[in-house]
Amino acid sequence: MSRTHAKLDLDPVTVRKARSLARKAGRPIVRLAQQHTTVSVERATLRLAGLSGADGEGTPWANRLLDAVRADVGLEHGAALPVWDALARGEAEDLVTLAQKASAGSVRFEVPEGVRARRARAASRRQVGAGIKQVDRRRAERDRLVKRHGDAPRQPWIYLIVATGDIYEDIPQAQQAAREGADVIAVIRSTGQSLLDFVPEGATREGFAGTYATQENFRLMRAALDESSKELGRYVRLTNYASGLCMPEIAALAGLERLDMMLNDSMYGILFRDINPVRTFVDQRFSRQVHARAGIIINTGEDNYLTTADAVEAAHTVTTSQLLNEYFAKEAGLEDWQLGLGHAFEIDPSVPESFRLELAHALLARELFPKAPLKWMPPTRHMTGDVFRGYLLDGFFNLVGAMTGQGILLVGMMTEAVVTPWLSDRDLALQNVRYVLDAAGGLREDFHPAPDGLIANRARQVLGETIDLLDKIADEGLLDAIADGTFGLMRRPADGGRGLEGVARKADDYYNPASEILEEAT
Template structure:
């Protein structure tokens, strides 16, 4: 039931402006490729493993091949045709054989033409289609497991972070968290992985403040949570991060290993990791197409804006970003049921009426996106190290989530601002959530903000400010808005940032069976 009496014309205008603001960026993404997108394509085709003999350390075979293709004939026609032409030309059986021959300097790549191009494209399409069918099977397996084991009995789903650096230790923490009531396990990535232009291979045990996102780590955690799901009698979802310089590849690996949610924001990497804007938008479109195919819920990152900007003054930028994320996601094929749009409880608690303002912002998001599984983030910026105050503040956050019908609730730690050596902190945090949700029960049914009251007026104000900002962005361009520091106070020019040298304009003859199949939904 609508509680804010939002003007439907203002809502329609906001979406129309978001579509107009996003259109040039979508066109830009369609006209470019990236080294990560080309590597993701070959991962779908089956390439795995790494060169363990390199003096600088392990180099994934997919990096070795794509870098060599680029050096020999460029990537403006894509990597798939040169790779599959070379595979046939040299009579090699697998992409791994080709990678080894490439490392030995035995392969010269070129863009095939005529009949050679047609044969290479057919072979590439067949291999990539097999990869996509594996993604399809994983989606079907998830649906079957959810049907057999059941979803959590109530919303919001409780989302809990593990982050030891060692995948085996993460499994222990994740299993205990699920037994204690967590519904979604998020494995935090090792610090700095988003800036690596390769995906490490194998299981890892040495991450810093998180664990490396690798295909094997994904496999280990998913298998462990399947076992725990059967034990606790509900399907436990697993989350990781499809962001950074390898956004496209990590999305593919998530689809191949049946992860359920992925952090995947259209602007987070630009704003908070200084990754080139064009590269980010190209990779996010491909990654979201993969997520749509895999049935993976994306989590967007609007909460981060409120850690660098004021949560009251900048509230409308969250709404603008949500609308842009929605538009980019829809264009890539993601339905509303897969849009875990983000927002956060970050207003200074010392501000008078801070809780009412939080309710206004949360209700606005809920009513603008009624069918989206919104992800509600706990307080972080104003956690001082006073664990008693932090526990109370998280209680307010949990109550706001219950009152406003949030879908995914990230469990807040009272020790957010200090070192957290004990699993007991997570146990206490889960107890806080359960106590509030159990006590609140169906309180949302009784919650009706007063017409014309502060909550309703504030929601209308934020929506109006969002419409005004979207109008400026639609006129001036989203890339210019990002360069000017519109979001999170971060200024990121379109021609700068990490990974800019990995962006390639497509030639007229560019061919990529992966994007063709994802665009058309083929071979399902």
């Protein structure tokens, strides 16, 4: 967005200061991530090398192999050197066989040195590099399909959730949603999957409040939406979740199966799933490097803060998190067009001037991140079960999206937080979106808030509070801010939470070919 199109006349010096403070607060976290690895980063590397499948109990071979390596030589050297050294010594002819033998206790792993180390390094880079080239091919394939079928005719893209628990039921529902106007289909994950320290295998037919994220489920849904893209004459995008304890692995699988967007927030797992902060920051950096390579748009989770904290009082924490997410994303190689930074329409409707305040917050996000698509989230916290009131609220939400030029508009359901929406609920919700966008999609051209009116003043106030908070975080440290409950009122100490035992500080001879290749691209 050029300055001539700006609506709020934000002080550019103030904006630069906010970004400078975000960099200052974020740099120690990046250094922390660079100094550590996790079990999921190493398993993602094995998956990029082609290791797939699971044993008879459903435990992935990637887990089995890494567990055996870790038991013998620890995690701090990485998996690549001991694994490819074992292959070079003739312990097995391929990764699956090596994993099978390792799980049976018939292989001993070593950390090679000298010539053996150089040989293992070269071999692992070739094999992992082949997997990353496959990610590159899938990205090029997306570009070809968008060119062949065409893209959504306008933004915001309409983003709709489909997840029954059964992938074979999800597919026809997703295809029908695309026919009714959805541009992005999100298959949300089964409740609790983020706390699993393994990725389930194969197509799944049961799940609670969502469908398991697996490579086969990714493949099936992507193929189905490719059929829909051909039928409809526009490319239909697919979203899933790269979060939780297996964030890097799911990112790798998404790249291999050509997903288009992934939920990937730097702090969501810490705050709302009590996953260890160090584990999360290490995993998210690697996952974002994969997303950057794959051309995947990330969606961040700032909207969740407003489900636990007051949307007016905590508005600046959303902007603070957006700026931090932007810094972490760009440091990992993501470009502006890949930053679906999140925010939400969550102010209590009983608050005076609530609609104008929502406009101020949404417009502030739009102007701080003019080249980012932004993901605008519908009301959830104050949906009461009164479907008529809820439908009106969703209409107001859609109107704010149109007036402020949001890039990704999640379809709000009038039965939100009451029941799992029926297909008829989805139809009505899509009608609501289409009516508002058809009737007022160009309203942004005419909407100019008064320079000293409530909207502009509120936006400047939130930006000022953001700078004050970033200044404090930069001085005291982001990990301490998270421990103090700064975001979403959740207190998460750096030495607590799930998954800490899966983190290791890198040794001097640590080697990871995936990280090396991805860092070179960055």
